[in-house]
Amino acid sequence: MLKFLLPVDGSDTSVKAVGEFIKLIGWYKEVPEIHLLNVQYPLRGNVPMFIDKESIDLYYQEEGLKELRPARELLERAGIACRFHITAGTPPDMILRYAEEIDCDQIIMGPRGLGAVKGILLGSVASRIMQLATIPVLLIK
Template sequence: MLKFLLPVDGSEASNKAVTKLIRLLDWYKEVPAIHLLNVQFPQHGNVALFIDKKSIDLYHQEEGMKGLQSARDLLDQAGIACEFHITVGSPEEMITRYAREMGFDQIVIGPRGLGGVKGLLLGSVASKVMQLSTVPVLLIK
């Protein structure tokens, strides 16, 4: 069975990618195993001096669940089972590392759609994932 990693953040672009992937699943003989991944940014500065690790971990878990919720709801409504994961770090690095280490067959990702100049100057997680990944990437617009 194929295993797909679908990074999601709760954004409109992320939800669009989930919706379009649901439509594309008819292309496959059997429905691939879908794994959602939400990447939380690490806390910077002196946060760890004032807040204990357990509270920071709980915060990442709660925020990660919020970022996963709409994708989980869309897949649930379509009757598609999924597993979900939350990690902390740089999104493009964590997505590519997680896909490689967990043996995924494909990363399915939607661009944020910053567009034009903003997209060129800031880059995007999707384009960086495509550059860094050794796992095939399906970009859904």
């Protein structure tokens, strides 16, 4: 069975990519195993010195669940089962590491162009994934 990783951050772009992917699911002979991944940015500064690890992990889980909710609901409405994961770190690094750890066949994500030429440029995360991934990456606009 094919295994796909869909990184989502709760943004309109990532939710739209999941919705568009659902429309393309018929491309595949069988429904692939879907893994949603949310990457939380690590807390900055001295915060970890004053808050215990359990509280920080709980914060990451709560925020990750909020950001995963729209994508999970779209997949659920389409009758597509998924697994979801939440981690903390630099998004491109964590996405690539996770794809390798679970032996994914493809990464599917939405490009997120920011800046003056928004429609032309890829977001920095998508760009980095495209440069470093050793498996196919499907960008859905």
